[in-house]
Every structure is written in structure tokens, then in C-alpha cells.
Amino acid sequence: xxxxxxxxxxxxxxxxxxxxxxxxxxxxxxxxxxxxxxxxxxxxxxxxxxxxxxxxxxxxxxxxxxxxxxxxxxxxxxxxxxxxxxxxxxxxxxxxxxxxxxxxxxxxxxxxxxxxxxxxxxx
Amino acid sequence: xxxxxxxxxxxxxxxxxxxxxxxxxxxxxxxxxxxxxxxxxxxxxxxxxxxxxxxxxxxxxxxxxxxxxxxxxxxxxxxxxxxxxxxxxxxxxxxxxxxxxxxxxxxxxxxxxxxxxxxxxxx
Amino acid sequence: xxxxxxxxxxxxxxxxxxxxxxxxxxxxxxxxxxxxxxxxxxxxxxxxxxxxxxxxxxxxxxxxxxxxxxxxxxxxxxxxxxxxxxxxxxxxxxxxxxxxxxxxxxxxxxxxxxxxxxxxxxx
Amino acid sequence: xxxxxxxxxxxxxxxxxxxxxxxxxxxxxxxxxxxxxxxxxxxxxxxxxxxxxxxxxxxxxxxxxxxxxxxxxxxxxxxxxxxxxxxxxxxxxxxxxxxxxxxxxxxxxxxxxxxxxxxxxxx
Numbered sequence: 352x353x354x355x356x357x358x359x360x361x362x363x364x365x366x367x368x369x370x371x372x373x374x375x376x377x378x379x380x381x382x383x384x385x386x387x388x389x390x391x392x393x394x395x396x397x398x399x400x401x402x403x404x405x406x407x408x409x410x411x412x413x414x415x416x417x418x419x420x421x422x423x424x425x426x427x428x429x430x431x432x433x434x435x436x437x438x439x440x441x442x443x444x445x446x447x448x449x450x451x452x453x454x455x456x457x458x459x460x461x462x463x464x465x466x467x468x469x470x471x472x473x474x
Numbered sequence: 475x476x477x478x479x480x481x482x483x484x485x486x487x488x489x490x491x492x493x494x495x496x497x498x499x500x501x502x503x504x505x506x507x508x509x510x511x512x513x514x515x516x517x518x519x520x521x522x523x524x525x526x527x528x529x530x531x532x533x534x535x536x537x538x539x540x541x542x543x544x545x546x547x548x549x550x551x552x553x554x555x556x557x558x559x560x561x562x563x564x565x566x567x568x569x570x571x572x573x574x575x576x577x578x579x580x581x582x583x584x585x586x587x588x589x590x591x592x593x594x595x596x597x
Numbered sequence: 598x599x600x601x602x603x604x605x606x607x608x609x610x611x612x613x614x615x616x617x618x619x620x621x622x623x624x625x626x627x628x629x630x631x632x633x634x635x636x637x638x639x640x641x642x643x644x645x646x647x648x649x650x651x652x653x654x655x656x657x658x659x660x661x662x663x664x665x666x667x668x669x670x671x672x673x674x675x676x677x678x679x680x681x682x683x684x685x686x687x688x689x690x691x692x693x694x695x696x697x698x699x700x701x702x703x704x705x706x707x708x709x710x711x712x713x714x715x716x717x718x719x720x
Numbered sequence: 721x722x723x724x725x726x727x728x729x730x731x732x733x734x735x736x737x738x739x740x741x742x743x744x745x746x747x748x749x750x751x752x753x754x755x756x757x758x759x760x761x762x763x764x765x766x767x768x769x770x771x772x773x774x775x776x777x778x779x780x781x782x783x784x785x786x787x788x789x790x791x792x793x794x795x796x797x798x799x800x801x802x803x804x805x806x807x808x809x810x811x812x813x814x815x816x817x818x819x820x821x822x823x824x825x826x827x828x829x830x831x832x833x834x835x836x837x838x839x840x841x842x843x
Contacts, residue, residue, distance in 0.1 A: 364618070368614060368618070372610070372614070372655070372659055375656060375659045375660060376659045376660070379659070379660035379661060379662070379761075379764070379765060379768070380660070380661055380761075383759070383761040383764055383765075384761055386759075390752070390755075390759055392538075392748075392749075392752040392753055393540065395748070395752055396537055396538060396539040396540065396748060396752075397539070397540060399537070399539070399748070399768070400533075400534055400537065400539035400540070400541070403530055403533055403534075404530060404545065406652065407526055407527060407530045409618070410523075410526055410621060411523055411526070413618055413621045413622045413625070414519055414522070414523065414621060414622070414625035414626070415515075415519060415625060415626055416519045416520070416522070416523035416625075417516065417519065417520060417523070417552075417555060418523070418548070418551055418552045418555060421547070421548035421551045421552065422527065422548055424544070424548070425541070425544035425545055425547070425548045428541055428544045429540075429541045429544065432540060432541060487741070491737060491741070495733070495737070495778070495782055498779060498782045498783060499782045499783070502638075502641070502642060502645070502782070502783035502784060502785075503638075503783070503784055506636070506638040506641055506642075507638055509636075513629070513632075513636055515625075515626075515629040515630055518625070518629055519625060519629075522625070522645070529775065532741070533744060536741055536744045536745045536748070537744060537745070537748035537749070538748060538749055539748070638784075639786065642783055642784060642785045642786065643785070643786060645783070645785070646779075646780055646783065646785035646786070646787070649776055649779055649780070650776060650791065653772055653773060653776045656769075656772055657769055657772075660765055660768070660769065661761075661765060662765040662766070662768070662769035663762065663765065663766060663769070663798075663801060664769070664794070664797055664798045664801060667793070667794035667797045667798065668773065668794055670790070670794070671787070671790035671791055671793070671794045674787055674790045675786075675787045675790065678786060678787060
């Protein structure tokens, strides 16, 4: 089928917007002020990039824009990597959790599209 | 290799930003005022969604953010579809051309990553 | 004082993000499909512009970015105008309400800054 | 008058997009890697906030969205402050120049609106 269930899309929008605000606020407040590993260039880039793709994916879903699956796929990949980097950097559990939840919702949107239900897509 | 050539990235950033401004201006000025097929919901959604993913892809490349290939892949798919829709709606040649050029640059960024040169990626 | 109270900033972020999603979803789904006065160019532009400035204002507040008051001031003006246009177009009560609530929160952030409490700022 | 001259709007759009890409690329590449004063939280916030408001202002102008003057006013304030901070941090001449040029174009858009010509608006 080509459109996601309304309920799953609503959950994915919510998870994307929560991840957007969690990553952006953590990067620009906690990480910049903590210094050390928290300001490794790749960590800051992953955090702000994660916020950006989450925002865009939410906008696609909110707008019923075609190819939202492509955005969900990209969003899931970035969120998963951001969560892993947060674990590695440490003291970023809230952010890692928001990223993992968003990745899971995005994968669910992609899986649905091909008639499956909750199988994680291959990375 | 993991990073794109500087020259190809610069071209892709330029093509993404040109497509962003061309799609956004055309949708919000020409299309809204022309009416008819130009304001079919799917056409407006593709045009504004294309502007949005182009902007985000440009931001990833400008920021050296990891997973830029995922954004390039999504961007190429949306741009290609937007170009086809512009052809179908008519009188949107500039927009279709900006979309096709951007799709090609994005595909080039993805192809490079796996060590190929200019093969179009599979859809 | 130069920083807003944490509680007021949190409310403003929430109201901005709610207005972002309400305006974007209404413009791109209900309005585009309803046609008539709902697709008057100025109405669509106000709705999508309102979503955009709300998103940016939320990002400033989430990031503790200086000059957030300037964004709040611009956001309040756009939200107020969008609410009035929604009233005039009709059948857009949810959107008008989200815009008015966001305008009020943004004005509160500006008023605080100059040591006042809840006076609406001059237009 | 209520609409800017086409020529001035085109220049402002160009200057906003140049400032967007210059600030974003400098913050996320040069500054994050240089460390020291370049990663002071307020500097990174000004740089990324400047990129964000420039992007939004460009979108308003590209879309003929009402209240573009409010965005231009906010954009000019942020750009001016970002330029001053770049001067203070040092080795950021390209960024400071892009910010000053954008601030000037934005002020021009606001000045026009009230029938003046090139007077800088009061801060």
C-alpha cells in the first residue's frame, strides 16, 4: 500500500519532532558547554544533522508528500548512528533514546509500505 | 571511499540550492497563481517537498555531516519525480531542468561512494 | 534581563512547534484539497510562512541562540496575521487558535525581556 | 509601498543564501575543528542561528510571503551581531563579510518599505 496508516504516521511525526528538539537542544546547550568528547566535530554534526533530517521527515509526513518513505529511510539511518554515537560519547541517554525511538518509527513506516509489519529494515 | 571529491560536493551543493530556490519560487508564485493543474495537491506537495529535501541535502554537504549519501539518495528520488510531474503539468521547464540537474548531481555523490563513477543508481 | 524564564521559554517552544505542525498540515492537506478561498495565494503563503517562522523561532529558543527576541517578534506578527486570515477564509478554527496561542507566547517572551510582564508588544 | 523592487529582492535572496552557506560551512567545518574561541557556545549559536534566519528570510522573499520585512529586520540584527562576533573571534573574514553584506541587503528591504532609500534602520 502507498499510504501509511494514520496512526503510525501520527506516531512517527511525534517521534521525529521529539528527536528534533532533543538533539538540537542537547547539541547546542549541553554538548557545547560540556566540551571534551561532546564537541568532537563528528558528534556535533551527527546531532545537528539528526535534528535536521527529523524535521524534514516530519514535514513530509505532515504534508502527505510523496516519497516520505525515502525520507524515513534516511532518517532511520541517521538516528541509529546518532544514538550509537551518543552511547559512545556518554551522558547522552535521553538523546540516544529519542533517536532510537524515532529510528524505530521511521523503519515501521518503510516496512508498512511493502506490506510487512514490524520487521526492521536492513541498515 | 567515504568522502566525496571536493569538486563534486561543491557542484551538488550548488545544484541543490538552485533547485531549492527554483522549486519554492515556482510553487508559491507561478503555480499558486496559475491554478488548474498547477495547484493539484500532489504537484504542490512535490514542489515544496523537493525544495525541502534539496535544502537539507545541501546542509548535510555543507556541514560534512555523515550519511550525506542517504540524503542524496532521497533527494535524487524526489527531484526525479518532481521533474516528471513538472513535465506532465506543463509550462514548468525551468523547474524540471533544475530538478534533473540536481538529481544527477545527487546520484553522482552516491555512485562515488561505492567507487563507481557516473552510473545512475537503481531507482 | 536577557534570558527568558525557563518555564516561559518551554511554553513558547511548545506553542511554536504546535503551530508549525498545525499550519503545515492544514495548508498542505485541508486547504489544497478544499480549493476556493483556501487556495488563495496569500492564504497558502501565510500558512506555510507561519509554519516556517514558528519552526525557526523554536530552533532559536531550543538552542539558546541570541536574538531570539527578534525571531519571537517576527513570529508573533506572522501568527497574528495568519490567524486573522484563517478567520476570514473560514473553517480553520484549529489553525487560528494555534496561531493566536503562539503569537501570545512569543509576545510574552519579548515583553519579559524589557522587564514587563504580559503587555502585548506594539504591532 | 508594500512590495520590494524585484531587483532588490533578488539581491537580498542571493545575499541571504550566500550567508546561509558561508556561516553553516564555517561553523561546522572550520570552527569545530579549530577549537578554542571558535567553539565558544555563543559563537557556534550565532553562526548556526545566522544560517537559519538567512535561510528563512530567503524563503519568505522567494515565496512572496507577507511580513518578509519582519524577517529581514530579524535577519539584519542577527547578521550584524554574527559579523561582530566573527571579528572578535578572528580568522573569520569571509564569514563576517557575508554577514555584513546580508545585513545591508536586509536593511535595504526594510527601508524601501517605508519609502526611504538606503538609510540603515535603527538597531
